[in-house]
Amino acid sequence: MHYPTDRKYTREHEWIIADGTIGITHHAQDSLGDIVFVELPKVGTVITVGKPFGTVESVKAVSDLFAPASGTVTAVNEELATAPEKVNKDAHGAWMVKIKMKDPAEMNALLSAPDYEKFVSEEAGH
């Protein structure tokens, strides 16, 4: 899998672009299987780096979404409420929320695409 280099990644399998767009990774959707439900915060909600800001559910499991950076939600991908399977089809295109970042420097602590790829392959091999 090619992980786009226009964004940063968390060890909890979220991605974030410098403009504040957030989603989950291809690896995350592959591990979860068929995604059937995505619960996202409302516009205006303040989210905090490392803290849960929503949930994503597959047929079998519920997983928290962890904020890759702190900020205020400015947009929510409403499409996912009725078509959550879009995350399976295109995890790096099917964004979840956009935030106005409180401190863009928080992104420096996140993984680059090659580092995330390495992290995922090590995790699978343990």
Place this chain on the structure above:
Amino acid sequence: MSVVEASSPVVPKNVRKTALNAVHRQMGAKMVEFNGWDMPVEYPASIGCGIIAEHMAVRTGVGIFDVSHMGDIRLAGREALAAVQHISMNDASRLAIGQAQYSALLYPQGTFVDDVIVHRLGEDEYLLVINAGTREKDFSWVRDNTRQFDCKVEHLSDDFTQIAIQGPKGVDVLQKLTDADLSAVKFYWLTRGTICGLKNILMGRTGYTAEDGFEIYIPPDEPTSARVWYAILEAGKEFGVVSCGLGARNTLRLEGKLPLYGHEITDTINVWEAGLDRFCKMEKPEFIGREALEKAKAEGVKKTLVGLEMVDRGIARDGYKILDESGREIGYVTSGSPAPFLKKNIALAYVPPEQAAVGTTVKVDIRGQGVKAQVVPTPFYKRPKKAAKSE
């Protein structure tokens, strides 16, 4: 987010493998530990699988499952029937040779040791098919409680690879591989025949998917197991067969309201609460649990198993609390999931009898929010009756 363990190339220690383990891994299945077994939860989307696709294949075509983790206990001898009657709640005396029935092993208090399928293999020979997680417990229970009977009890769990071929096209797929006339085998009956050159193979028209289908019991060595598995996939190609994991097995059985040990039935839930009355034959003069059940019946149940359908957005999951309209806790979810064929979010739950009527509105506590659900008739899904035979 936290993700499910990706398929690790190594089987964790102390976890058992079926003879098809290497096949599942080769096919790229996502493996999970289930009741001490390393089992496929789903196969990859790249081969047309995934829980939803696997579920739909079984409802509309055919899917196959490795169910070798299930256990088997054979009772044979002059008093085998008396022994089976003593330890199980259904009436095995009604079984003709070659017939099977759903039943359960009960504790003296009328609660569940396990649920089982009792097969009558011969004049004085019965086979109990039991759950994976309860194999050792069940075998000890059966052995210890049948000592007074002239009957040999054998644990045959490791003697078979068990494959389930499920779905409306299941019979067509298996028929291509066997000389036995499967059209003559009714639901919950058995036959024997040659499959893939293997002689005298037991085939039961049984399953755990609320669909038509067969379960076959073949020799447990890896080469034979793999050969038959791939032969079924090959024979099923024209019917769109897919391999299915435990994920689809769970959603299929849930739509059909088939109980799962440890969820709907446990050692603290009795037969009446679980709503399995029609498989419990109180007209039998004696069986373990009967006395307590008679008393429990007179006293009435405090909780009862109901089917729920989510009204508002949300998915009920195992263990979530059930609240009444005022927010008071009144019960709990035993199994909850999206239902891929029905395209609804459904659940089974224990609630007080006063809240069990169809149409009753309750709330499910989903991560602190009371989400509206309604009691609905069960089973959620019932397979369509076959159209009258044309020839």
